[in-house]
Amino acid sequence: MNIAEFLSPALWLNPAAGPLYVQLRKRLESGIDSGFLAPDTPLPPEREIAALTDTSRVTVRKAIADLVGKGIVVQKQGSGSYIAPRQSRVQQSLSRLTSFTEDMARRGLTTESRWLERGLFLPTPEEVMALGLAAQDRVARLERVRTIDGQPMAIERASLSTAILPDPTSVERSLYATLTARGHRPVRAVQRISAANLGKRDAELLHVAMGAAGLRIERISYLASGAVVEFTRSLYRGDAYDFAAELQIGPEDEGQST
Structure with a gap:
């Protein structure tokens, strides 16, 4: 199938299926997801x-703008629109209290x-409350910006x-290595x-x-004494992270129906 056949309205256009630009965006997105429209092309x-x-062209422009907003397409000044490079995803556990460096090193x-x-700075009201200052x-x-193999992944x-x-x-x-020391x-x-x-x-x-x-993650961590150690706010790329947590049924819940 060539690009003309792939974009043929007979394959995807439905007058009753909503705005044209949304249908076109979904058609382009399906081509990207399937690999027909390859990364970096x-x-x-x-x-x-x-x-x-x-x-x-207004319809096309709105469809592409949606894809740009989702990070699926990137626009290069004077060069046009390109399929974004495929970003390998990193899975991070929510059940272990580890630093970014430690977690990635295990992988x-x-x-x-x-x-x-x-x-050192004067604290904001939010920091005063979170840290008990x-x-x-x-x-x-x-x-700081945290990178993995040179790719920015989180702030x-x-x-x-x-x-x-x-x-x-x-x-x-x-x-955490500094805090441990x-x-x-x-x-x-x-x-x-x-x-x-993302702004x-x-x-x-x-x-x-x-x-x-x-993904925005706000964390307050504690010592064994109950004292607050850190107040951290992080932003992770939504196209690069999956967070996973292991859930177990408690003894008091066993045998109960859901």
Whole structure:
């Protein structure tokens, strides 16, 4: 099948199936998912797609804009629209309290950090509440882009009290390795995960389109004493991560129907 046959309206266009641009977007997306439209290859020009599908260029432009927003297609200035490189997905467990560096090392992946901010600052009201600080206290703040084999995967923003981390510049690779060396390794954490659409700055840092899907994770971790160790807010690429958790039925639930 060639591109003209693939885009033939007879194969996908249904007057009762909703807006034309949505149907066209779904047709293009099916070609990408199946591999017919291969990663790193250009889409035909808008005028050619419009001619092949018997639709307007406005319809084609809206369909492609949707694909760009989902991170499936990338637009290159002066060059056109291209199928985005296929991103291998990383599965991260939610049942183990480990650092990003430790978790990726177990998978044989090389991790690096690009520091965006690292120092002592006046805390925000959110940091005061999460870390139990006084308004006049200082907070150690670490902000960096985490990469796997050179590919940006997550933005990590960690805040800690100076009692836990007096010198943020002492963290070179793994925050948890530094905390372990200081006797402050956390033993438990509470995490909240939510969906997010990436804003302009975060999307640029992660090399995806603005508005692309992401995963926001907020974590507060604790020492055995119950004292708070860290307050971390991270943004993960939605096209690169799967989070998995093992669930077990409790003894009191055994034998009960659902």
